[in-house]
Every structure is written in structure tokens, then in C-alpha cells.
Amino acid sequence: MTQLLISAKELQQQLHQKNTVIFDVRHDLMNHQLGRQQYMQAHIPGAYFLDNEAELVGQMTGQNGRHPLPDLARFVQLLQQYQLNKETQIVIYDASQAHMAARTWWLLRWAGFNHVMILDGGWQAWLAAGGVTDNHLELPPVPEQRVAVTIEPQQPTVDAAAIVAQLDQPIYTLVDARAAERYRGEKEPIDPVAGRIPGALNRPTSQNLQPDGHFKSVEQLRAEFNELLGDVDVSAVVHYCGSGMTACHNIFAMELAGLSGASLYPGSWSEWIADKARPQQKG
Numbered sequence: 261m262t263q264l265l266i267s268a269k270e271l272q273q274q275l276h277q278k279n280t281v282i283f284d285v286r287h288d289l290m291n292h293q294l295g296r297q298q299y300m301q302a303h304i305p306g307a308y309f310l311d312n313e314a315e316l317v318g319q320m321t322g323q324n325g326r327h328p329l330p331d332l333a334r335f336v337q338l339l340q341q342y343q344l345n346k347e348t349q350i351v352i353y354d355a356s357q358a359h360m361a362a363r364t365w366w367l368l369r370w371a372g373f374n375h376v377m378i379l380d381g382g383w384q385a386w387l388a389a390g391g392v393t394d395n396h397l398e399l400p401p402v403p404e405q406r407v408a409v410t411i412e413p414q415q416p417t418v419d420a421a422a423i424v425a426q427l428d429q430p431i432y433t434l435v436d437a438r439a440a441e442r443y444r445g446e447k448e449p450i451d452p453v454a455g456r457i458p459g460a461l462n463r464p465t466s467q468n469l470q471p472d473g474h475f476k477s478v479e480q481l482r483a484e485f486n487e488l489l490g491d492v493d494v495s496a497v498v499h500y501c502g503s504g505m506t507a508c509h510n511i512f513a514m515e516l517a518g519l520s521g522a523s524l525y526p527g528s529w530s531e532w533i534a535d536k537a538r539p540q541q542k543g
């Protein structure tokens with residue numbers, strides 16, 4: 261199994277290996293400039309910054325959610341400037357309990373890159389472990405000749421039409437990654453309508469983590485997802501959230517638990533409510 265998590269101590273040991281590329285994806289959904297500002301103040305030496313609002317999303321239409329997937333070919337072209345190849349060891353970190361890191365992990369896997377790891381505990385764990393920091397704003401090298409990367413999407417997705425079509429006789433088991441009060445429709449701080457997709461289960465992403473922000477053990481995650489899903493086949497599980505970002509946290513946690521193959525509904529709740537004909541549920 262490909263390594264999915266890397267500790268701060270492990271990363272310190274391989275920090276300057278030629279075939280390791282580190283991405284800083286710190287981001288705040290309420291302050292889109294904060295992540296870049298934090299990166300400029302200090303980051304892991306050699307890390308490159310990827311912008312969750314400018315580089316890791318597609319064009320919004322008002323009907324496709326707040327964070328639509330980027331065009332896959334353009335996303336791969338973006339990655340080429342970092343001279344990535346299929347053997348590159350990619351490490352991602354954030355400062356928000358791996359929510360943005362998990363989204364970027366999903367995108368990289370979607371684009372066909374297999375050796376992608378999340379720094380367990382993120383930026384906070386790096387500092388706690390005595391990791392050195394840098395404020396040198398190194399720009400990525402742009403090679404004169406870029407190696408062509410074959411696009412082989414490896415992460416399954418499900419769209420709104422497919423979900424609507426099976427609501428009366430469910431094929432999918434939907435899992436909502438938002439906090440319980442948003443799932444129940446009691447509170448909605450971001451989207452204009454509160455509620456959930458009918459029939460969805462709830463697995464807040466906070467349940468994937470220990471109190472210190474590190475992921476729970478493989479065994480604990482597997483037991484908890486098995487309890488949630490019962491005998492449902494993993495291929496029938498579809499994760500969503502507010503805009504398709506934090507849902508990737510649950511997909512990553514399932515992958516950690518050895519439960520591979522769950523799908524993402526990229527548009528998620530923010531896309532779902534753009535069409536008033538789609539049913540909603542509360543309570």
C-alpha cells in the first residue's frame with residue numbers, strides 16, 4: 261500500500277531529497293488571502309504554495325458549486341511546472357486539520373499521481389517537532405522542455421443527476437462531511453440554504469482526527485467507518501460536504517483505513533441547492 265501519511269520527523273529526514281516535492285496549501289474559507297500571507301511569513305523549506313481559490317478550482321457558473329473541480333488537463337499543465345512525474349514523492353500540508361491537504365491529495369490522485377502523502381498534524385506538527393522554517397519565496401522552476409504526463413483519472417466522481425435519479429430507490433450511500441448542526445439544517449454559515457441531501461448519513465471530518473490534530477489509527481478508522489456503513493460496498497459510497505472540499509477528508513480517512521474506492525460528489529451541497537427542484541431534508 262502506498263504511504264499516505266508522513267510524520268514531521270520523517271519529513272525532516274527526507275527534506276532535501278531530489279525526488280520529494282512539498283506543497284503548502286494553507287487556506288481559510290473566510291479569508292482567501294490568509295494562506296498566502298502565512299506562507300510568505302514562514303513555510304517548510306523548499307515548499308511551494310498552491311492557492312485553493314485560484315489554482316485548485318475550476319470556473320464557477322453559479323450552478324456548479326463554490327469549488328468546482330479544475331479542468332483536468334489544465335491542472336496537469338499547472339503541475340508540470342513543478343517537474344512532477346509518476347515517481348515523485350509529493351508531500352502536502354496545511355494548518356487546518358488536513359482539510360485542504362486532503363482536497364489536494366484527492367486532486368493529485370485524480371490527476372494520476374500515486375505517491376502523495378499528507379503531513380500528519382500539518383504545520384502545527386512541523387513546528388512542534390522543531391522543524392526549521394523559511395521565508396524565502398522560491399518560485400517553481402519552469403523547465404524548457406516539460407515531460408508529458410499521461411492523464412489517467414483515478415478517483416471516481418458522481419454528479420447531481422445520478423444522485424437525483426436514484427433517490428427513490430437508492431443505489432448510493434451518501435455521507436455528509438459537514439458538522440452535525442449543518443447536516444441537520446440547524447445552522448448554515450456559508451451557503452444560502454440549510455439542510456442536506458435526503459437519505460445522507462453524517463460523518464463530520466473532526467471524527468477522523470485525534471485531539472492533537474493527527475489522524476486516528478488505521479484500526480480505529482476502519483472500525484468507525486464499518487460501523488457507519490455496515491455491509492455497504494465501498495464502491496457505492498459517495499461523499500459530499502458544502503462545496504466538495506472537506507468531503508475529500510473522509511475519502512482520505514477511508515483510504516487510510518484500507519477502504520478504497522469511494523466516490524466524490526464534487527459540487528456537493530452548494531451545487532445541489534442551486535436547482536430548487538432538487539429535494540432537501542432537515543432534522
